[in-house]
Amino acid sequence: MSSSSSSSSPSCPKKMITLKSSDGETFEIEEIAALQSKTLESMIDENCASTPVPLPNITGKILAKVVEYCTKHAEVGADAESLRAWDAEFVSVDHPTLFDYILAANFLEIPTLLNLACQSVADMVKGKTPDEIHKIFNIKSTFTPEEEEELRRENQWAFD
Amino acid sequence: MSEAMRITDGGSDPRKSKEDEVVDRISGLPDSLLLHILSFLPFRCAVRASLILRPFRGLWRSLSSLSFEECDFHACRRGRSGAGEFLNFVEHVLALHESPKIHTFRIELNFHASGFPNPEFDGRGVMSNRLDEWICFALKKKVKVLDVALGGCARPMGAKPALHYRVPSAVLGSSNLVELKLKVCNIESLGQIHLKSLQKLSMFDVNLSEEVIQNLVSGSPSLKKVSLQYCHGLQVLKFERHPSLEELNVCNCVDLEKVDLASSGIKILAVYVGYPLSKIICPNVMTLELDGLQDDVNLDCGSSLNDVALYVSGFGDFLLERGVFLEYYEFKRLLKKLRSIAHFTLCNRSILVFSIWELNNQTCPSFNWKSVTMTLNLAKWHLPGISYLLEACDFLETLTIYVYPSNPEDIQRNTWDRACNFDGRSYWHSVQGTFHCLAHHLKNVMVYACVTEPYVIELIEFLLGNALVLEKMVISTKRNSKENRNGILYLADTSGLEKDYTSDMLLDFSQKVLSLPRISPRAVVHMAVC
Numbered sequence: 001m002s003s004s005s006s007s008s009s010p011s012c013p014k015k016m017i018t019l020k021s022s023d024g025e026t027f028e029i030e031e032i033a034a035l036q037s038k039t040l041e042s043m044i045d046e047n048c049a050s051t052p053v054p055l056p057n058i059t060g061k062i063l064a065k066v067v068e069y070c071t072k073h074a075e076v077g078a079d080a081e082s083l084r085a086w087d088a089e090f091v092s093v094d095h096p097t098l099f100d101y102i103l104a105a106n107f108l109e110i111p112t113l114l115n116l117a118c119q120s121v122a123d124m125v126k127g128k129t130p131d132e133i134h135k136i137f138n139i140k141s142t143f144t145p146e147e148e149e150e151l152r153r154e155n156q157w158a159f160d
Numbered sequence: 161m162s163e164a165m166r167i168t169d170g171g172s173d174p175r176k177s178k179e180d181e182v183v184d185r186i187s188g189l190p191d192s193l194l195l196h197i198l199s200f201l202p203f204r205c206a207v208r209a210s211l212i213l214r215p216f217r218g219l220w221r222s223l224s225s226l227s228f229e230e231c232d233f234h235a236c237r238r239g240r241s242g243a244g245e246f247l248n249f250v251e252h253v254l255a256l257h258e259s260p261k262i263h264t265f266r267i268e269l270n271f272h273a274s275g276f277p278n279p280e281f282d283g284r285g286v287m288s289n290r291l292d293e294w295i296c297f298a299l300k301k302k303v304k305v306l307d308v309a310l311g312g313c314a315r316p317m318g319a320k321p322a323l324h325y326r327v328p329s330a331v332l333g334s335s336n337l338v339e340l341k342l343k344v345c346n347i348e349s350l351g352q353i354h355l356k357s358l359q360k361l362s363m364f365d366v367n368l369s370e371e372v373i374q375n376l377v378s379g380s381p382s383l384k385k386v387s388l389q390y391c392h393g394l395q396v397l398k399f400e401r402h403p404s405l406e407e408l409n410v411c412n413c414v415d416l417e418k419v420d421l422a423s424s425g426i427k428i429l430a431v432y433v434g435y436p437l438s439k440i441i442c443p444n445v446m447t448l449e450l451d452g453l454q455d456d457v458n459l460d461c462g463s464s465l466n467d468v469a470l471y472v473s474g475f476g477d478f479l480l481e482r483g484v485f486l487e488y489y490e491f492k493r494l495l496k497k498l499r500s501i502a503h504f505t506l507c508n509r510s511i512l513v514f515s516i517w518e519l520n521n522q523t524c525p526s527f528n529w530k531s532v533t534m535t536l537n538l539a540k541w542h543l544p545g546i547s548y549l550l551e552a553c554d555f556l557e558t559l560t561i562y563v564y565p566s567n568p569e570d571i572q573r574n575t576w577d578r579a580c581n582f583d584g585r586s587y588w589h590s591v592q593g594t595f596h597c598l599a600h601h602l603k604n605v606m607v608y609a610c611v612t613e614p615y616v617i618e619l620i621e622f623l624l625g626n627a628l629v630l631e632k633m634v635i636s637t638k639r640n641s642k643e644n645r646n647g648i649l650y651l652a653d654t655s656g657l658e659k660d661y662t663s664d665m666l667l668d669f670s671q672k673v674l675s676l677p678r679i680s681p682r683a684v685v686h687m688a689v690c
Contacts, residue, residue, distance in 0.1 A: 079636075079638050081638045081639055082638060082688075095185060096183070096185055099185035099186070099189070102189070102193060102197075103189075103193075106192075106193055114196070115200075118193070118196050118197045118199075118200050119200045121197050121200075122197055122198070122200035122201045123200075125197075125201060125205075125209060126201055126202070126205060127205075130212050130213060133209075133213060134213075137184065137185065137186045138183045138184050138185075139184050139186055139187060139213070139214070139215060140184040140187060141184070141187050141214045141215065142213075142214055143212065143214055148212050151211055151212050152211075152212065155211050155252075157245075157248045157249055157251075157252040158204075158207050158208055158211055158249065158252070159208065160233075160245035160248065160249070
């Protein structure tokens with residue numbers, strides 16, 4: 001996690017930032033947690049984060065979870081093992097939500113969340129046949145069986 | 161999951177509605193994100209996915225971590241190096257790959273198998289030329305992490321080092337390399353070695369010389385860590401002053417007799433001590449890890465040393481034929497030399513040696529260790545060892561124990577059982593006298609991992625009931641690594657047993673612990689079991 005400020009002394013009140021989702025909901029997040037997002041970090045550095053930050057690409061439902069993620073990962077003294085378990089729980093969600101996390105993490109530049117969600121999707125693809133993958137993710141643009149056969153033939157080297 | 165989606169998108173409706181398109185989230189992602197997802201798949205899988213899944217079409221050519229493993233293409237132990245399909249795959253990827261830069265290039269194959277079956281055909285020569293081309297490709301793409309592992313699935317150390325593949329000198333002049341891993345190779349320093357970005361160097365079964373190592377280290381001004389395992393050609397490993405080198409791992413280098421870090425600023429040293437290594441000079445080292453230790457080693461350390469870990473994987477069976485235990489005089493001498501180290505880490509077998517000394521009523525030396533960490537496959541016969549430790553460490557302030565299930569495959573179980581004819585559960589009730597550290601110094605106790613294993617709660621009870629100045633006890637199911645710095649497994653594998661701890665068991669355990677009497681009025685117990 002990159003942070004421009006060193007950890008504050010316990011007596012300082014926690015600095016909060018307000019985020020506004022696409023559907024008008026507002027969320028408060030501690031500045032330290034917000035630093036997980038490179039986008040928010042540069043806003044904080046340039047002092048643009050004093051009024052609610054509008055995030056027109058992210059719904060309230062997803063933003064709530066992103067705030068939860070950042071807050072958890074900003075906690076001091078969490079041990080690696082329990083954080084890993086928490087992360088695994090966090091991405092045990094339906095596919096649309098998982099892709100929403102990917103898009104939100106990409107927009108807000110939160111590399112840990114982006115990697116976590118992408119790894120989850122990759123794990124679902126690993127070891128499955130193309131048919132199974134199409135079904136799991138409801139992929140509409142696919143190759144026809146004939147096209148797929150042709151591709152396999154043309155790229156025999158990859159399928160031996 | 162897909163069922164839920166079918167319901168919401170009006171599955172039986174044959175008309176293609178906007179809903180349908182929204183539900184296919186993959187096709188809507190930008191290429192950069194699809195590429196990112198692809199990068200989390202094993203390389204060959206990513207290539208295939210990208211060839212036949214339309215949304216990922218073409219993206220594999222921009223992957224920045226390339227990994228080629230011969231074992232993906234054959235049934236191990238019967239396959240030959242140079243299997244046609246494997247070579248074909250590599251050649252195609254290298255020809256079709258597009259990005260100008262890559263981050264990681266990894267190749268794993270059995271180089272020496274290319275010398276078979278036809279001895280008249282120069283199989284190794286042909287393979288060498290191929291490897292030269294492939295590595296050249298990687299260097300041209302400014303590779304940062306280069307991993308050349310030429311043992312494949314063959315038995316380790318099976319081949320003559322003089323016949324290993326010779327790493328091209330271009331590798332030793334790359335300004336982009338940050339990490340270099342070589343296995344079953346030959347390095348000859350024929351030209352200038354200049355690796356200005358190199359931070360990590362790992363070599364396994366590499367044919368070296370003292371001059372080559374000197375040149376490698378002095379030619380790498382950003383070097384932080386060196387790891388040498390089973391390397392040849394080094395009798396003395398001596399390091400001079402270096403701007404950044406701080407860690408050295410050495411394991412079983414076949415000709416190595418001496419490690420001399422007297423003039424070096426290296427702070428962390430991990431050595432697996434095996435014949436003929438008999439002398440280690442490390443006056444500036446702060447963290448030392450020693451493993452093996454079958455033979456005596458002359459250790460010359462200094463006052464900055466404050467963290468020592470002792471693994472004794474080199475100790476074979478604990479007893480002679482007639483059921484009598486070995487005495488381990490050298491080990492005791494080594495421990496006495498290290499008596500003033502502040503932080504000490506001990507493994508299973510070290511504690512078993514303590515048990516032997518305790519059962520043989522050997523007088524206890526005095527150690528000034530302030531903090532001790534142990535990782536144990538806890539069995540009844542470790543208990544005397546723990547008792548010996550508490551007796552020896554008069555000034556112990558912090559005790560940390562990682563508990564794992566007792567090793568059911570331990571072939572010495574019966575011997576230990578006979579030697580320890582006491583009831584493990586009431587062991588602590590029969591312990592005579594008081595321990596100085598419990599009366600005056602022990603403030604923190606941490607018990608981790610498989611805390612519901614037998615004998616743990618009795619130990620906790622004993623400590624809570626006798627540690628007069630105890631301030632904090634932390635009990636949690638968190639685990640530690642099963643490997644040490646040289647990557648040697650020191651725990652009996654317990655991964656299959658993780659499912660045995662139900663939340664009911666843990667709750668029950670928590671309640672028992674919290675109700676145990678505490679002799680120290682300041683003691684606080686933190687439970688983190690879930």
